[in-house]
Amino acid sequence: MSTTSLAVATPNQNHQASKTGRYLTFSLGNESYGIPVLNVREIIRLCPITPVPKMPTHIKGVINLRGTVIAVLDLRAKFQLSQADYNDRACIIVVQLIGANGVKTNMGAIVDAVEEVVNLNEAAIEPAPDFGGSPNSEYILGVTTSVGGVKTLLDIEKIFLDDASITRSLPEGAPKLADAQPNSVTTH
Amino acid sequence: MPPSIIPPTFSQIVEFHAQLAMELAFVTPDQDTGLLPINSILMDLEDSVQQEAPTEITSAVAVAKNWMDQIFDGPGKFSAEAITNLTAWHEWMSQALAAWEREEAMPLFPAAWITRDIPALASSIPVESPAPAAAVSSPVAASVEGEEVGDTAIEEIEEKAIVLNLKDDADLLHEFHGESVELLQNIEQGLLVLEENPSDSNTINSIFRAFHTFKGGAGFLHLHALQDLAHDLESLLDAVRQSKLQINSPIINIILAGSDALKHYTHEIGHQINGVNAGEPIVVPTARIIRNVKAILNGEPLPEETVSSAANSVEAEVEVVVHQNTECVSESVESAPVAGSTLAVPSSGEKTEPSPEKTLAKQVPLVTRPVEGKGKQVAVTESASGFVKLETWKLDALVDLVGELVIAQSMVVQDPDVQTLESRTLARSLRQLSRTTSELQRNAMSLRMVPVRAAFQKMTRLVRDVGVQTGKQVQLILEGEDTELDRNIVEKLGDPLVHMIRNAVDHGIEMPEERESKGKARLGTVRLSASHQRGGILIRIQDDGKGLNAEKLLAQGIKRGIVKEGAELSESEIFSLIFEPGFSTAEIVSDLSGRGVGMDVVKRNIESLRGKVEIQSVIGQGSTFNILLPLTLAIIDGMLVGVGGERFIIPTISVRESFRPKPGMVSTIHEKGAIVSVRGKQTPVLPLGKHLGIPTKATTPEEGIMIVVESGDASRAILVDELIGKQEVVIKSLGETFKHQSLFAGGAVLGDGSVGLILSVDTLVKL
Structure with missing residues (x-):
């Protein structure tokens, strides 16, 4: 699979109503995951990421996506997997989310490699196993074994929206430049 | 309950x-x-x-x-x-x-x-509303025919004339004219829609709003005749909006007639702006339209006798209409609603009538109007030539794209592979490309820039009005009206300016007698100026009034618990107290501000534009408000600094100076907090690398660079490794993820395509 633009889809339907649908699968270390294709805007090659100091480790930083600044998460760090260097198969999956206020936001997630797009119906998806809460099971839509190996299906919106509202202990009320300026990320 | x-x-x-x-x-x-x-x-x-x-x-x-x-x-x-x-x-x-x-x-x-x-x-309430002072009564309903037409109904109708103040209001009139042409076009189009679909509430609302806006504009310029007519038409539409009236063809006709009359005025205004008949009173007969509107509103039938007499006299009128000039056209406008209300929808001109003679007669005035209307539109397009109205987002998108282009261009030029090529033609082409792109960028940026003139000139009126109301003699001196600012800023600057200018006249300038007794000229002066300063725009409002009384301000601050008793405040800190919400002292603020309008709103507005306000005041001599604004909201001048391997942008507007500290300039307190003495002033040092957790190259302050930034009264000397350069950057929001941090004000795409983070100086100075 090429690492260029793969799918440009708008998440215009609520995939949570039914889990049936197409999923983009990718790998993190030895594990395999899937996210609904409807959320995926595009897949880009790993590019230099500007780190943002004083943020949680799983927030890698920001990149310039054709003129728009988007945040990039490190899914390994997010899931507290062992850290490893990314090789040249590593990609950034750009997902589009619709926040609580109806604003579309793009965010990126670094994965080791993108695998394929699979069609899954409801029957092929098993509910998330109960680990007693230790892995972040609230992010997990379900598990499928129907396309070879175990793939964990993730609720990408939950993962990202979590990070869309990270709070940090900095003085409140300091005016933010970006808020005042009209062309925010979401206008693109 | x-x-x-x-x-x-x-x-x-x-x-x-x-x-x-x-x-x-x-x-x-x-x-x-x-x-x-x-x-x-x-x-x-x-x-x-x-x-x-x-x-x-x-x-x-x-x-x-x-x-x-x-x-x-x-x-x-x-x-x-x-x-x-x-x-x-x-x-x-x-x-x-x-x-x-x-x-x-x-x-x-x-x-x-x-x-x-x-x-x-x-x-x-007087029984008959008195004609405004500006209105000049004039022989209306054009002389002889007028009497023939409606002997009973017309006798006491007096048409109001409008006289334009071309000298003082030229720009406003120009603006009003352009806006009105558009509004009237919208109204006309809306009416045509209504004719097809009378219950279209969106269209009714939009026509209503259009009349409302028109009324507001006319009122502001004291064009009473227009204002009155627009007001009545608005009331009519309001009744329709609230379903008190049903749209029918008489109503549509009368609104059309009304909007035509307004158009006629607008047309004349357009002429006068261009110097045709400048200064002459403009009279368009509207009284009959107004009366008919009122009749409809009151649920009365339209005056029957007017209708019939109009119908009878039309034959006589036709020739007049056809042969004579504008005066008579205006007359036809006047008679139109009457005829229209009994007869046909003007647009459906093919409607048959029993008497062909009469039909012709009645339709002539009706038909002439649309033609007249078109003529006006043409004239308008000509007079407004050179202006294109377009949606802001298109402009913003263009500016953004150009920004991308500039970056892409510099990426090509700086590409290591390209640089190894030793081709003269390529080098020349690249230079050409660079020149064109930067020219393009400058042009694109300038699209959003408008002079502050219009915003400033509105203040002339305000000062005059407030001066009259308060019985003070005040002159407003404008300077630097040609200074250009991002239009978004100019738009949002209006309200704060109104507040501050009003305050200056109302609270700053003293009564003439008082001024005289203090040895000042009776005529108070408010000076409003705009100039470029520190990479931004400085708007200064200066009055030669009584100034702010720091002692009273401080006392009030302590009383209200904003300031702790015995606190040592600098003068500018004390002056800043007037920006506290709800802050007022009887001595400095009159009932005007006591009613809930506060300087805190002004400050908030200006801060939302990334600007800041500073106050200087000398008691007895006047106050100066300095508003420092960025040139545009989207672009800032940034100083690119390096810390370790990272680069950050500091907005140049906040940078006071930068220097390499010499040994001895930096002293430490308790071996932790460092201060640097800058021209006798002790400024706390903020080692950026240490603060952000980035290993720095410089091991001692002397190896790094100090950048002194200030925000409000606070300043910090930020210690960085190196100064990379100055750059204009397009600010990009960092998005939801970083919404809750205040350390970075945004991001910007740098020359190599990567993102640089813009430091928020307001936060840094508090660290």
Whole structure:
């Protein structure tokens, strides 16, 4: 699979109503995951990421996506997997989310490699196993074994929206430049 | 009373209520200032209290609306009683809203309101509204025919003429003209839609709004004749909007006739702006339209005799209409609604009539109007040539794309592979590309820049009005009106400017006698200037009035608990107290600001534009307000600094200076906090690398660079490894993920395509 633009889809339907649908699968270390294709805007090659100091480790930083600044998460760090260097198969999956206020936001997630797009119906998806809460099971839509190996299906919106509202202990009320300026990320 | 649930519209109601406070603060007895906005807000308020509001509130809004209607029908300006009542009403509403929110019992509904009349106002309403001073009565309904046409109905109709103040209001008139042409076009188109689909409430609303806007503009320029007509047409549409009236062809006709009359005025205004017949009074007969509108509103049939007499006299009129010039066209406009109301829809000209002679006669005036209208449009397009109106987002998108292009260009030029090529033609082409792109960028940026002139000139009027109201002699001197600013900023600058200029005249400048006794000229001066400074724009409002009394301010601050007793405040800190919400002292602030308009709003507005306000004042000599604004909201001048391997951008507007510290300049306190002495001033040092957790290259301060930044009164010397350069950057939001941090104000795409983070100086100086 090429690492260029793969799918440009708008998440215009609520995939949570039914889990049936197409999923983009990718790998993190030895594990395999899937996210609904409807959320995926595009897949880009790993590019230099500007780190943002004083943020949680799983927030890698920001990149310039054709003129728009988007945040990039490190899914390994997010899931507290062992850290490893990314090789040249590593990609950034750009997902589009619709926040609580109806604003579309793009965010990126670094994965080791993108695998394929699979069609899954409801029957092929098993509910998330109960680990007693230790892995972040609230992010997990379900598990499928129907396309070879175990793939964990993730609720990408939950993962990202979590990070869309990270709070940090900095003085409140300091005016933010970006808020005042009209062309925010979401206008693109 | 039953506890009412707080509906979602509550916040909206509160918002309208707050807006009313602002507007009420500006009303003055015997002036119409604020009349339109207050009416408009009350209408919005009326809409929002329709559902779920307690009856007390709904009725109170109805009472106020009723008062406004009385003012509109009557004197057309506020009387002192009306203002007292409205203020009392507003206070009552505050209590009522608070009670509602807390689900407590409503305050007692004042008995006096039940009659719905403004006490002592009813009696003062003259039966016939007096013609405004500016109006010149003129021989209307054009002389002889006029008498023939409607012997009974017309006799006391007096047409108001408008005289343009071309000298003082030239720009405003130009703006008004352009806007009006557009509004009238929209109205006409809307009416055609309504003809097809009379119940289209969106269109009704949009026509209503258009008339409302028109009325506002006309009112602002004191074009009473236009304002009155627009007001009546607006009322008619309001009745339609509220389903009190059903749209039918007489109504459409009369609105068309009205908008044609307005168009005629607009056309004449356009002429006069271009120097044709400049200064002459413009008379367009509107009285009959107004009367017919009123008749429809009151549910009366249209005066029968006018109709028939009009019909009879039309034959005589036709020739006049056909052969003569504008004067007669205006007459045809006047007679049109009458004919139209009994007859045909103007657009359906093919409608057959029993008497061909009469049909022709009646249709001539009707037909001439659209033609006339077109002629005007052509004229307008010509006069407004060189201007294109387009949606802001298109402009923003263009500017963004150009920004990308510039970056892409520099990426190509700086590409290592390209640089190894030793081709002269390539080098030349690249240079050409660089030149073109930077030219393109400059052009694209300039698209958003507009001169502050229009915003400034509105203040001339304001100063004149406030001066007259307060009995002060004030002149406004404008400087640097050609200075250009991002249009978004200019738009948002209007309100703060109005507040500050008004304050300067109202609180700053003394009464002529007082000035004389202090040895100043009787004529007070307010100076409004714009200039480039520190990479931004400095707007300065300077008055030679009494100045701010720091002692009284401080005393008030302590009394209100904003300042701790015994605190040592610098003078500028004390002056800044006036920006505290609700701050007022009887000595410095008159009843105007006491009514809820605060400088805190001004400060907030300016800060939302990434600007800042500074105050200088010498008691007895006057005050100066300096507003420092960025040139544009989207682009800043940035200083690119390096810390370790990372690069950050510091907005140049906040940078006071940068230098490499010499040994001995930096001293430490308790071996931790360092201070650097900059020209005798001790400034705390903020080692950026250490603060951000980035290993730095410089091991001692002497190896790094100090960048002294300031925000408000606080300053810090930021210690970085190196100064990479200066760059204009397009600010990009970092998005939701970084919404809750305040260390970085945004990101910017740098020359190599990567993102640089823009440091928020406001946060840094507090660290």
